[in-house]
Every structure is written in C-alpha cells, then in structure tokens.
Amino acid sequence: MPHDGHHHPLEGNHTPPDGWKHSGVRVIPGNSLDVNTAQTPGMNRAAAINAARVGAQRIWAGTVHIHPDAKTGAHHHGALESVIYVVSGRARMRWGEKLEFVAEAGPGDFIFVPPYVPHQEINASSDETLQCVLVRSDNEAVVVNLDIEPVEKPESVLWIDPIHKTGGM
Structure with a gap:
C-alpha cells in the first residue's frame, strides 16, 4: 500500500514524521493535572489523560477526591x-x-462499573477524603441521573455541574 503521508500514527506500522518524539509516550506529572473539569460540591476531579491534553481518542483518566460523607444520587454512565x-x-x-x-x-482495590448499571458513589468515611484514580472508556462525559430513592441520601444536592445538570437526586 503506497504511503501518502496522510494517516493516523496508530494505523499500520507507519512512523510519524517526528519519529514518535512528541506523538509517542507521554508522562503527565501528578502536579500538572487539569482541574478545568466539571467540579461540584463534595468532589474534585482533575484530568490527566484526555483528547485535549494528549490526544486520547478512546479513554479518559484522572483523579477524583471525594470529601468525607459525600454521596451522589443514583445515576449511570450510559455505554461507558x-x-x-x-x-x-x-x-x-x-x-x-x-x-x-x-x-x-x-x-x-479496583472497582469496575459496567455500562448502564444504576449506582451511587459514597465516601464511607466521615473524616477522611476518598482519593481515587478514575479511568473511563471514552472522552465524552455521560451521566444519566435516575429517579431511584437512594438508600443513603446525599446530605444536600451535590454534584450539580455541566455533567450532572439536575444534581443526581
């Protein structure tokens, strides 16, 4: 197959023009995560790997810090x-x-949340922040809030942001 110079670096065995120097492996220092993500009371997210930062097409990864006693409402993440x-x-x-x-x-410990599973995330501690690394199977943030009465009700309407438009309650 002739090489026309117009291909994605991941297609076939083609080396990009930079020899992978800038389009290859990327290290994202922990102190340079992007906090310009949807932020909500009780939870702080920071993106490490996404389309904007490194060109990721099929995954999103970052950190989440959930404040003591914070809880979401019932929701699922669609096909993610x-x-x-x-x-x-x-x-x-x-x-x-x-x-x-x-x-x-x-x-x-690792937690796996399959597509479409109704769930609620809870910090089980009343005095310690829950710190996690989160990886999603797509860059698009998908949250579908569900009308399920939570067994453990959030203390207040948490997590209202561009992703959780109705507060997840």
Missing part, C-alpha cells in the same frame, strides 16, 4: 465502562435497580 482505583480512604458503592447491592473498597 469505568474503572476506579482507590488510592486512600474508603469507597462504598451501591448498585442495582433499587441500589440494593453494596460493597466497599479500600486502598489498592
């Missing part, structure tokens, strides 16, 4: 898959049609 890695603190996840299932995760 999510992986949460707990760095410190204690995460409680509720899921199911009535949020009837519950599990907790601590430092070093």
Whole structure:
C-alpha cells in the first residue's frame, strides 16, 4: 500500500514524521493535572489523560477526591465502562435497580462499573477524603441521573455541574 503521508500514527506500522518524539509516550506529572473539569460540591476531579491534553481518542483518566460523607444520587454512565482505583480512604458503592447491592473498597482495590448499571458513589468515611484514580472508556462525559430513592441520601444536592445538570437526586 503506497504511503501518502496522510494517516493516523496508530494505523499500520507507519512512523510519524517526528519519529514518535512528541506523538509517542507521554508522562503527565501528578502536579500538572487539569482541574478545568466539571467540579461540584463534595468532589474534585482533575484530568490527566484526555483528547485535549494528549490526544486520547478512546479513554479518559484522572483523579477524583471525594470529601468525607459525600454521596451522589443514583445515576449511570450510559455505554461507558469505568474503572476506579482507590488510592486512600474508603469507597462504598451501591448498585442495582433499587441500589440494593453494596460493597466497599479500600486502598489498592479496583472497582469496575459496567455500562448502564444504576449506582451511587459514597465516601464511607466521615473524616477522611476518598482519593481515587478514575479511568473511563471514552472522552465524552455521560451521566444519566435516575429517579431511584437512594438508600443513603446525599446530605444536600451535590454534584450539580455541566455533567450532572439536575444534581443526581
């Protein structure tokens, strides 16, 4: 197949013009994450890997710090898959049609949230911030708030932002 110079660097075995110097591996220092993401009371997100920062086309990765006792309302993320890695603190996840299932995760644990699963994210600690790394299977933020009465009700309307337009309650 002739080389026309117009290809995506990931197609085939073609080396980009820069020899991968700038289009290859990228290291994102932890102190340079982008906090210009949707921010909400009780939760702070920072993007490390996304389309704008590194040209990622199929994943988003970053950090999330969830304040003590913070809880979301019931929601799902459409077709997206999510992986949460707990760095410190204690995460409680509720899921199911009535949020009837519950599990907790601590430092070093991974949480997998499949597509369309109704769930609620909770910081299980009343005095420690829950720090996690979050990876999603797409750059597009998808949040579908559900009309499910949470077993553990958020203290206030949390997480209203461009993604969670109705507060997730």
